[in-house]
Amino acid sequence: MKRKLKYTFRHTVKFLPFSLGFSTLLLLLYHIPFYKFVFNNIDYISFNGTAVIISLIVLMLLANFMAVSIILFILRAVGKYVLALLLIVNSIAIYFITTYSVIIDESMMGNVLNTDFEESGSFFSFKLVVYIVMLGILPGILIIRMDVQRISLKKFLLTCGVALLLIMCLVFANASNWLWIDKNSKTLGGLAMPWSYSVNTSLYYIHQSQKNKKEILLPDATIKDKKKSVMVLVIGESARSQNFSLYGYAKNTNPYLAATPNVFHFNATSCATYTTAGVKCILEHTSSDELYEILPNYLYRNKVEVIWRTTNWGEPPVHIKNYLKKADLMQYCSGQQCEYDEILLAGLKEQILASKKDKILVVLHTSTSHGPTYSKKYPSRYETFKPVCNSVELGNCSKEELVNAYDNTIVYTDYILYKVIENLRQLKEYDSAMIFVSDHGESLGEKNLYMHGMPMGIAPREQYEIPFVVWYSDNSRHLKANKTVSQNYVFHSVLKFLNIESPVYNEDMNIFKE
Structure with missing residues (x-):
């Protein structure tokens, strides 16, 4: 009797290498506009400018590493699908950033969340489909097909603690550059993936909930x-x-x-x-x-x-x-x-x-x-x-x-x-x-x-x-x-x-x- 062979791509990876690899993928695929802005607005030839650029690269890696680790540890197997969805949203966001030079800040997320179907449909193009497939769906499938090993709570907390400590050290090491970072914070935040749309969507809903649920009536006319x-x-x-x-x-x-x-x-x-x-x-x-x-x-x-x-x-x-x-x-x-x-x-x-x-x-x-x-x-x-x-x-x-x-x-x-x-x-x-x-x-x-x-x-x-x-x-x-x-x-x-x-x-x- 012939035995039917079925090949499926499956690869088991350790937790920490996967988190670091995924954060590196985010950095390479979705942050060209981010670093293009940095290079265009800082003296990158100087020692101070070079230090800022290196710090931002490491900071982005660490921040995404922590976020990926938290998603995987808390959501377990479902976490892979969340990460795959993030890649698709990233691909859409980077399309609009590169095509229309937009900044994905809180007001832009308000536009996105309040738009109607007719207007959103007017943005459809073949280039958008290419972005979604190449930068979203294909790497997303690759992520889903991986089996990520679990780690203990102790190792997870230790890993996140070290990453957070390194982030704090980077922040304080760049104290002299806080003024430049603060001045450009909206733009930097609006170009960082997936922080631009995730954080600003949260801010939009928080600020909406804080506004008056009922308009303030004016005196009678x-x-x-x-x-x-x-x-x-x-x-x-x-x-x-x-x-x-x-x-x-x-x-x-x-x-x-x-x-x-x-x-x-x-x-x-x-x-x-x-x-x-x-x-x-x-x-x-x-x-x-x-x-x-x-x-x-x-x-x-x-x-x-x-x-x-x-x-x-x-x-x-x-x-x-x-x-x-x-x-x-x-x-x-x-x-x-x-x-x-x-x-x-x-x-x-x-x-x-x-x-x-x-x-x-x-x-x-x-x-x-x-x-x-x-x-x-x-x-x-x-x-x-x-x-x-x-x-x-x-x-x-x-x-x-x-x-x-x-x-x-x-x-x-x-x-x-x-x-x-x-x-x-x-x-x-x-x-x-x-x-x-x-x-x-x-x-x-x-x-x-x-x-x-x-x-x-x-x-x-x-x-x-x-x-x-x-x-x-x-x-x-x-x-x-x-x-x-x-x-x-x-x-x-x-x-x-x-x-x-x-x-x-x-x-x-x-x-x-x-």
Whole structure:
């Protein structure tokens, strides 16, 4: 009788060599951006610089060695699968770091954890699959196929104790370099695997739990007259002011607004470089880590008609009756434009006219300029500038292709704002106005950075210099001679235009004259 032979790769390894080998694997495969940053920001030729680099290498090895040892000892056989999962997550993280030059800090993890499926799907590419397979799945399979011998509790504690002692010695030996390390700690922490996403995910949830579970209510407001007034607040996505021809950009990206009377613009900056914080800042009366009652909730509670229409995400909790997402708006829309941000205008004029209230706030939360798929954010007839970048791997596109695709999103935004104004012009019974302000800006390859989300302390101006565009109807309020404003001006300016009196109103942060 023939005996069937079955070969399976199985290799038994000792506990400590496995932990050290795994930490070495982490260092070699996933820390090139980390050490590239260190080499670019320190005098590595000097003795002190060389000492810092060697110390960081040893420190990373020891820290990962301790973490791997703890996972294996506590979770036993399951620990291998946890480590394999870490490799897959590492591969995804390193893809985004190398492709988009992001820093995986707490705010970036907030973006990741709050994103929707449509937006996350736009990042899919063949290169991402290659990263996951080569740097995640294959080494993960190798790890799973190994049998790691157990060690005694005494040996485990002794090993971790020695590693911790060595870490402390390294820390104190680099006391003279603490200032440099502290200055660059966010970047270093955001590039270290797996600490960047694991620690910052924990910090994100800890800080979220510490925030107010319920927003802090503002003092009651009073509507001062019965004059019909409507304000449309358009919240832009990833729009940077330097690509608006209204702000002096050489390419004509604002043909409609430039030809529209009563259109004005202010220099403005965002409070943050990511959506959730930027939108929160637009809707609150002051910049704060607290969750104060936001503008739509405040006005709705005080008997103002509030309509929210969105193709985006990331706003604080909105407590109003008329909250409409893209799927809700499809019933009012037909045609190709329904796949884009024009859907926000479908039936809008009719919804305003149907209101029985004198004061109306409409919020349109757009998604037009969000990358990396800029060329898919507008209908083909708005592809004014060519050629365009069609890849999600922005570094593979030429500068011209990337900027052209982004500029076309601004051309489309210009058209949408023009259509908002045209709708408001037809409301003859109302004093009307529109404010367009972006949540943050966008990097388009400057300093080898793409998109947004850099910490404000090191973010380039492209990620926080934003457009703040205003239109008002004839015979309504005119504007002050402000040159520079912030996102918080929106709250107070809306109150002023609708003639709503509130104890939190700040005249210095209002753009409208008496």
